[in-house]
Amino acid sequence: DVKVTQSSRYLVKRTGEKVFLECVQDMDHENMFWYRQDPGLGLRLIYFSYDVKMKEKGDIPEGYSVSREKKERFSLILESASTNQTSMYLCASIGGGGKNIQYFGAGTRLSVL
Amino acid sequence: AQSVTQLGSHVSVSEGALVLLRCNYSSSVPPYLFWYVQYPNQGLQLLLKYTSAATLVKGINGFEAEFKKSETSFHLTKPSAHMSDAAEYFCAVFTGGGNKLTFGTGTQLKVEL
Numbered sequence: 397d398v399k400v401t402q403s404s405r406y407l408v409k410r411t412g413e414k415v416f417l418e419c420v421q422d423m424d425h426e427n428m429f430w431y432r433q434d435p436g437l438g439l440r441l442i443y444f445s446y447d448v449k450m451k452e453k454g455d456i457p458e459g460y461s462v463s464r465e466k467k468e469r470f471s472l473i474l475e476s477a478s479t480n481q482t483s484m485y486l487c488a489s490i491g492g493g494g495k496n497i498q499y500f501g502a503g504t505r506l507s508v509l
Numbered sequence: 510a511q512s513v514t515q516l517g518s519h520v521s522v523s524e525g526a527l528v529l530l531r532c533n534y535s536s537s538v539p540p541y542l543f544w545y546v547q548y549p550n551q552g553l554q555l556l557l558k559y560t561s562a563a564t565l566v567k568g569i570n571g572f573e574a575e576f577k578k579s580e581t582s583f584h585l586t587k588p589s590a591h592m593s594d595a596a597e598y599f600c601a602v603f604t605g606g607g608n609k610l611t612f613g614t615g616t617q618l619k620v621e622l
Contacts, residue, residue: 498553
């Protein structure tokens with residue numbers, strides 16, 4: 397089974413802090429994604445990466461950055477957390493071969509106070 | 510650009526009743542369509558996917574969806590609801606270009622005794 401692991405289920409941070417959300421997948425997938433999920437808005441893509449050190453902006457990249465130094469790990473960084481970044485963050489990965497199935501982690505619920 | 514619209518942010522059914530969750534898509538090319546389910550405090554799990562092989566797609570937990578090109582729809586159904594089906598359901602379309610998915614805003618399913 398594919399496993400996508402997010403390092404924290406719950407995080408509480410203060411405004412202005414630098415926040416790191418970590419995601420690791422164990423299936424040697426090329427593509428990885430970060431979404432945020434808000435009630436009534438569904439999932440919105442923040443950033444994705446199709447290879448090590450490669451990244452592309454998604455639909456809502458403002459206030460976020462990412463890092464992919466190793467194939468299995470994709471980090472989301474909030475440079476200076478703000479209250480409007482309080483949300484559920486979901487990581488996903490997808491392999492090649494035309495299967496097109498994204499596998500998701502359990503999510504990190506971030507509260508910025 | 511491909512997109513999906515989910516009609517009804519909340520649906521309530523009685524246990525044993527038919528479940529119908531609606532999804533309409535917009536796509537200029539033959540779409541790849543997905544239904545995902547999210548149980549409380551968990552990530553998303555794939556229910557089923559349509560990739561043009563067959564218009565009626567069967568998924569896990571007794572769910573199925575029918576692709577109707579003339580109606581641009583991909584509604585999710587289950588003949589008899591169970592309490593364990595209570596969750597949030599997301600329709601998504603494969604956007605291509607990096608294996609991206611675009612999600613609908615979600616439908617919360619409530620199952621009552």
